[in-house]
Amino acid sequence: MKVPILTVQNIGKSFKDKTVVNDLSFQVFEGEIMGIVGPNGAGKSTTIRSIMGILYPDEGKIHFNRHGSAEIPKRVVGYLPEERGLYKKVSIMDILLYFAELKDYPLKKARERALFYLKKFGLEGKEKSTIEEFSKGMAQKVQFIAAIIHEPELLILDEPFSGLDPVSQDVIKNEIRELAGSGTAILLSAHQMNVVEELCDRILMMHRGQQVISGTLEEIKKKYANFKCVMHGVNDRTKLSELPQVQRATHQGKVTTLFLEDHVHPSEWIKNLPADVDFNELSISRVSLHEIFIEIATDHSPEGSGKSA
Numbered sequence: 001m002k003v004p005i006l007t008v009q010n011i012g013k014s015f016k017d018k019t020v021v022n023d024l025s026f027q028v029f030e031g032e033i034m035g036i037v038g039p040n041g042a043g044k045s046t047t048i049r050s051i052m053g054i055l056y057p058d059e060g061k062i063h064f065n066r067h068g069s070a071e072i073p074k075r076v077v078g079y080l081p082e083e084r085g086l087y088k089k090v091s092i093m094d095i096l097l098y099f100a101e102l103k104d105y106p107l108k109k110a111r112e113r114a115l116f117y118l119k120k121f122g123l124e125g126k127e128k129s130t131i132e133e134f135s136k137g138m139a140q141k142v143q144f145i146a147a148i149i150h151e152p153e154l155l156i157l158d159e160p161f162s163g164l165d166p167v168s169q170d171v172i173k174n175e176i177r178e179l180a181g182s183g184t185a186i187l188l189s190a191h192q193m194n195v196v197e198e199l200c201d202r203i204l205m206m207h208r209g210q211q212v213i214s215g216t217l218e219e220i221k222k223k224y225a226n227f228k229c230v231m232h233g234v235n236d237r238t239k240l241s242e243l244p245q246v247q248r249a250t251h252q253g254k255v256t257t258l259f260l261e262d263h264v265h266p267s268e269w270i271k272n273l274p275a276d277v278d279f280n281e282l283s284i285s286r287v288s289l290h291e292i293f294i295e296i297a298t299d300h301s302p303e304g305s306g307k308s309a
């Protein structure tokens, strides 16, 4: 049975007269990785800051299911904020122990965990170094360790991959998977759709403060990811755009991408292609999360039917 760790219920937040989060509800369960995605300014960080008690929502409720009080159970929540910042001149070990102390976590255990993770993240022997001696990516790894040093049951990561090279991204991705595997509930926001596809069990997409899509990747793809046909050949663009059951088309040189309407059966559709369509390569696949994101961010409804070239 899925055990809820965090329940966000109909929250709303406005700054002056601008509504930035509107009637948003979701849950995060034990051992799952939930991705919150959306264009810049969609309201992701405002949502996360509301959960963390940095901002107060004007409406709705935030409930940490295992903890009755209205207070945030800080001892069991780990947080990697969007704006990074660690004391520049303090040793890495002291920084990590300081974070553990803030969460009332036993310091002996924290020291052991700090050394374990520094080694795991390729920073063995660096515990006496300071952040000013570190690169941005190294500092980010330390900040990630600070967020998990106290073994949180809920881990909230605001853009954990920004500024990381692909190798470091993999290190953090693997750690997130391992933490979820051991039961940690994880809520993360990210802009890298490929990473979100790969990592998240469920995805919530926000736009203008509201939920526009949510579900598992499979559910989202089934519901929103129509098929697309990518064609390499020399053709009349208008003719291709006007083929039956084509929702819209994009063209780049000799490559045309035809986004097919809902419920089109691709093999039937191919059979009905006119004989004079020229191509030397043709592929059909479901659109990616990245493309669904672009559709929403550019205000094309994922279920829209307008044709555009």
Ligand SMILES: Nc1ncnc2c1ncn2[C@@H]1O[C@H](COP(=O)(O)OP(=O)(O)OP(=O)(O)O)[C@@H](O)[C@H]1O
Pocket (backbone or CB within 6 Å): 015, 020, 038, 039, 040, 041, 042, 043, 044, 045, 046, 047
């Ligand atoms: N303290 C604040 N005062 C006024 N407006 C704010 C404040 N914080 C956020 N906003 C506005 O709220 C909207 C949502 O911002 P938020 O940072 O939540 O978006 P986001 O989805 O995290 O974006 P990004 O992907 O760019 O980080 C933006 O229009 C932003 O300008």
